[in-house]
Amino acid sequence: MSIDARRARTTPVLGSLAEPTSLRSRVTQVLREAMVAGELAPDTIYSAPALAERLGVSATPVREAMMELTREGLVETIRHRGYRVVELGDVALDEIIELRALIEVPTVGRVAGTATAEQVARLRPLADRLTETAESGELREFVAADTAFHLQLLAIAGNARIVEEVRRLRGMSRLSALRRLHQEGRLTATAREHHALLDRVEARDAPGAEALMRHHLGHVRGVWAGLPES
Structure with missing residues (x-):
C-alpha cells in the first residue's frame, strides 16, 4: 500500500x-x-x-x-x-480554601515582583469582563472569567503545576450566594477587587498584593457562599 x-x-x-x-x-x-x-x-x-x-x-x-x-x-x-x-461539607470547603491560600497568596506576591506592564495590561480586559458579568448577573460567565483571570495571573509565575492545582481546587468551590449578591447589588463591589489587585501587582507591591489576595479568597467562604466575613 x-x-x-x-x-x-x-x-x-x-x-x-x-x-x-x-x-x-x-x-x-x-x-x-x-x-x-x-x-x-x-x-x-x-x-x-x-x-x-x-x-x-x-x-x-x-x-x-x-x-x-x-x-x-x-x-x-x-x-x-x-x-x-455531590454536596461538599463545610470542613471540606474550608480545607480547600486553606490549600488555595497556601498556594495563591505567596504566588501572587512573586508575580508582583516579576510581572511586566504588558502582562498586567493583558489581564485588564478580563477584570473588565468580571465587572460586566457581576453587574448583569451572568453568574456562570462570572465564574468562567474569574477562573481565567486568576489562572492567567498565577501563570506569570511560570509554574504550570501551580496553575493546574488551583484550577482543580477552584472547581471544588461552591459560590451559592452569587445570585443573591447580584440582586442586592453587592457582587460588583467584590468583582472590582480584580482591578485593585492588578494595580498592586503593577506597582510591584508584593505585600499589598498578598494581603488583597488573602482578603479576596475570604469571599469564597464568606459573602460569595452566603456566610459572614471577619
Whole structure:
C-alpha cells in the first residue's frame, strides 16, 4: 500500500477523534462552572438529555463529562435517573480554601515582583469582563472569567503545576450566594477587587498584593457562599 493510500485511510479517523474530545472538555468546563456558581444544585437530579438540551449539544459529551466529574468526586450517578452534584461539607470547603491560600497568596506576591506592564495590561480586559458579568448577573460567565483571570495571573509565575492545582481546587468551590449578591447589588463591589489587585501587582507591591489576595479568597467562604466575613 502506498503512503498516500495509508494517509487517505487514517486521516478521517484522526479527524473524527479531535472534535468530540474538544467538545467534551468544553462541556465539562461549563458544567463545572455551573456547579461552582450554584446553577447546578446538590439536591437536584439532572439527566444527560435535559442538560444536553440546555447546552445545545448531544447527550454523549454530557455523559462523558459527567463520567469525568464523577471520577473527580464532584458528581454521583443515580441509577436509571441521572446525576447529582455531590454536596461538599463545610470542613471540606474550608480545607480547600486553606490549600488555595497556601498556594495563591505567596504566588501572587512573586508575580508582583516579576510581572511586566504588558502582562498586567493583558489581564485588564478580563477584570473588565468580571465587572460586566457581576453587574448583569451572568453568574456562570462570572465564574468562567474569574477562573481565567486568576489562572492567567498565577501563570506569570511560570509554574504550570501551580496553575493546574488551583484550577482543580477552584472547581471544588461552591459560590451559592452569587445570585443573591447580584440582586442586592453587592457582587460588583467584590468583582472590582480584580482591578485593585492588578494595580498592586503593577506597582510591584508584593505585600499589598498578598494581603488583597488573602482578603479576596475570604469571599469564597464568606459573602460569595452566603456566610459572614471577619
